[in-house]
Amino acid sequence: MPMLFAICYWLEHTSIGTAVRESTWLFPTIETIHIFGIILLVGSTSILDLRLLGWAFREDSVSKLARRYLPWTWAGFVIQVATGFLLFSSEATKMYDNPSFQIKMLLIVLAGVNAFVFHMLAYRKVATWDDAPVAPLSARCAGCFSILLWFGIVAAGRWIAFI
Amino acid sequence: MISKLLTLAGLLMVSLPTFAHHGFARYDTAKLITVKGTVTDFQFSNPHVEVDFIVKDDKGNVKRWAGQGSSPNMLARAGWNKNVLKQGDEITVSGHPAKSGANIMLLKNLTLSNGRELTPQAQW
Numbered sequence: 001m002p003m004l005f006a007i008c009y010w011l012e013h014t015s016i017g018t019a020v021r022e023s024t025w026l027f028p029t030i031e032t033i034h035i036f037g038i039i040l041l042v043g044s045t046s047i048l049d050l051r052l053l054g055w056a057f058r059e060d061s062v063s064k065l066a067r068r069y070l071p072w073t074w075a076g077f078v079i080q081v082a083t084g085f086l087l088f089s090s091e092a093t094k095m096y097d098n099p100s101f102q103i104k105m106l107l108i109v110l111a112g113v114n115a116f117v118f119h120m121l122a123y124r125k126v127a128t129w130d131d132a133p134v135a136p137l138s139a140r141c142a143g144c145f146s147i148l149l150w151f152g153i154v155a156a157g158r159w160i161a162f163i
Numbered sequence: 164m165i166s167k168l169l170t171l172a173g174l175l176m177v178s179l180p181t182f183a184h185h186g187f188a189r190y191d192t193a194k195l196i197t198v199k200g201t202v203t204d205f206q207f208s209n210p211h212v213e214v215d216f217i218v219k220d221d222k223g224n225v226k227r228w229a230g231q232g233s234s235p236n237m238l239a240r241a242g243w244n245k246n247v248l249k250q251g252d253e254i255t256v257s258g259h260p261a262k263s264g265a266n267i268m269l270l271k272n273l274t275l276s277n278g279r280e281l282t283p284q285a286q287w
Contacts, residue, residue, distance in 0.1 A: 021206075021209050022208060022209075022235060023235065024235050024236040025236060027209035027210065027234075027235075028234075028236065091209070
């Protein structure tokens with residue numbers, strides 16, 4: 001673990017980490033973009049999640065929604081990783097033992113695993129249930145987990161500052 | 164390089180009385196205390212500026228303190244920058260102490276030994 005802390009310490013003292021930490025405008029600007037990024041990421045992925053749950057967009061096929069919105073989800077993800085990394089670099093040693101940050105990272109990994117499992121299993125056979133208003137159980141579960149996990153990620157992210 | 168970092172990391176892990184982050188609610192704003200101390204570290208950092216200092220009492224006991232300020236952006240408008248304080252500076256600090264009794268405070272006013280006064284009050 002101290003190795004990980006050493007990496008955090010190193011990162012925090014790179015010119016990038018220092019610039020973000022000591023800036024008057026960079027930090028709040030990156031934070032603002034980070035919020036727009038989460039709108040893009042969670043908004044687009046929630047469309048698919050709600051469709052999988054059968055709560056919305058039932059008249060559209062699942063594959064059509066996935067084709068249309070997954071690129072936006074990925075764009076949001078790239079923005080989040082980039083801006084999140086910059087924010088992290090500015091206060092890495094504080095994040096190292098921040099429980100809310102740790103929970104957030106864990107939930108992001110779980111959201112990734114959930115999406116991966118969905119694409120490997122249920123979505124492989126999407127042709128057989130593409131237009132069904134209610135998706136198969138495993139797909140509904142994936143949609144449900146996704147919404148709950150992203151809810152948790154946003155909440156944990158916000159709580160980093162208050163714990 | 165790595166071993167140096169590890170040593171440094173070890174030292175830092177047993178560090179100062181400090182605050183995680185935001186949360187001005189932890190301070191008792193009805194109380195204002197003033198102490199004299201010596202700066203041990205000054206971080207002009209987002210999201211909150213921090214001044215670490217030591218205070219000696221009459222018996223020579225040394226206590227570590229940490230003072231929390233607002234953001235670099237607000238303090239910059241009040242005339243602060245990352246060079247306004249340095250290790251070893253003698254300061255008189257006023258602030259709202261933590262409700263918990265920990266040696267941390269919300270900075271209200273900071274005066275250097277040369278008379279220069281630093282306030283967290285941003286000017287537009």
